[in-house]
Amino acid sequence: WSASQTTMSDSQTLPDGGAITGLVGGEYGLVFQENAIQRMTFVGTPVIFQFDKISRNLGCTIEGSLAFDGVLSFFVNRRGFFMMTDGQQITPIGTQLVDRYFWTDLDTSNLNRVSSAIDPTNKVYVISYPGAGNNGGTPNKMLVFNYEANRWARATPGDHELIYYGATQASQTLESLDAISTSIDALPFSLD
16 A cells, blocks of 8 residues: 555554564554564554554564463563563563473474463463474473463473464354355364
8 A cells, every 4th residue: 555644554664673573452552573562552644653662672582472462462582481561561470480491492493383372261371382392393382371370380281283273263253154154064163
């Protein structure tokens, strides 16, 4: 599209901070880069969006580690695990707990297989990753952080591919199922 004050379309150059590794939205936007985090605020014409750097030396190193629930963001940096509250306050959550274990265990040749999610009901952030002993990069380890209790746990071995599958699939609504198949028994996926 073309830049236009009328349609409020524009582009921005982020000159430093590295590659963009994730975006989250809501009342404000957060742009996670490898080495920086920027807050994106809609201000209208002529600027459209204002970018304010929240962190100049800390960003999201692993794309799949970023999970967001509207208020909390969780991500992994080379220095460890972090939680961001309200797009402002960044708190280390893995120091002396799981950071060293994770980076030692992680198969860094398969970073694209890392995935994460937040369960707001149970107040947990879960990250699935290919660790030591993985088969062809398939995630075989999970770490679970209960952010209400501020405690970490390792998951019992099981089908860790499910979180990767769930995190990478497009969602469907009941109304959109007819476009896939008119028979519920012929859908290419389970509704369970």
